[in-house]
Amino acid sequence: MKLHQLRIVLAVADKGSLRAAARELGISQPAITHSIAELERDLGATLFERNSRGVIPTPAGTAFLQRAAVIVSEARRAREEVAQILGSDQGSVTICLSIAAHLALLPMALPLFQRRYPQVRLRIVEGAFPAHEARLRDGSMDFYIGPAPEPAPAREFAVEALFPNTRAVFARRGHPLAQARSLKDLADAGWITTGITDKAEVELLDTFERYRLPAPRLVLQAESMLSMLLALTSSDLLAMTLRQYDEFPLSRGAIQRIPIKEALPAPPIVIVRRMALPLTPAADYLCDMFRRAAAAYVSERGLDGDMR
Known part of the structure; x- marks a missing residue:
């Protein structure tokens, strides 16, 4: 088993085809086929099977790929660590x-x-x-x-x-609700959910429930900072997101924090x-x-x- 063979099977798994892996690695497709066949003989197991869209790992291949990824990563780290220690x-x-x-x-x-x-x-x-x-x-x-x-x-x-961290409520500058002091004052607003964590929508709903308020009206789901900022600045939607937006000059110039009294904890x-x-x-x-x-x-x- 050689390191270059591990790189080949990882590339094939990532690209889903021998041809694409060959282009990625800059070697011929027959060389990739030969290397995989040699590795499969060594292991006594088939690593890939063909389907209508290319190749997919077998159960044995899936297990092998997990180990191969660690080995290749550690080999890279080892080379880089030695080089960095040497200056x-x-x-x-x-x-x-x-x-x-x-x-x-x-x-x-x-x-x-x-x-x-x-x-x-x-x-x-x-x-x-x-x-x-x-x-x-x-x-x-x-x-x-x-x-x-x-x-x-x-x-x-x-x-x-x-x-530790906290959240805050944000809106575009000049928003009609900019002077609100409570979540209750924002009950009729439309809201953007954001990707602070992988459970952002649930966390927004839970916040309103914790303060015994009706569920907010969820209008837009933003998966990136840019999407959220553009949606906020070009509409009357609100977002409950990280306090850091009020501290960073670029975002602070585009949006404003609504100073509500409720505590909005964050992980x-x-x-x-x-x-x-x-x-x-x-x-x-x-x-x-x-x-x-x-x-x-x-x-x-x-x-x-x-x-x-």
Whole structure:
């Protein structure tokens, strides 16, 4: 079993066809067919089966692919770790950040990281933990920063609290309800649900129920920050979303916070990473810069950083 064979089966599984995998890897299709056949003989199992749209993994192939992804990721990490220990700043780091982490932490953490590792390629994916749990597990993603997952992730993951968080209600500037002081005053408004967590719609409904108010009228579901901001600025819809929108200059200039009296808690912001996979020096340094940015954020805003 060779490392290049593992890369080939992962590419075939990802692309769903031998031809597409060959283009992706820059090798011939017969070479891919030969490599997979050799690996299948070695394993004594068929890894892929054909269907009308290409190839799909067999049950044995699915199990093998999970292991192969970890091996390939760890091989990359090992090469990069050795190079970085020897003084090179080559390699790559892949992370997932929620909107809160983007707005509150990235502006400080990113320049610090770039000064230390100017040649390391950083890939940032926006999202919530459930959508990227598999990538954190197989090592193709280094860590996640965002709302604490509910329920708590499996014990193979380490969860580190960074700061507590809250929500607020937002509207376009000049909105007729801008001076409202209670959720009750907003009962007739149309609402946007947002992707703060993977349960954003339920959380909005639960908030109204907690304060014994009628269910809000849900009009639009925004899966990105840009969609939500454009919907808010071009309509009379409201959104209950992260307080960080009121702190970030670009968003604060487009929307305004409605100062209602009700408390609107949000999940704390945490780091999640797999305990069994040590980070490369570059990824570990970036994680430390996010910790530093979180400490500064807590200090500047007088937040209680102890969430035990």
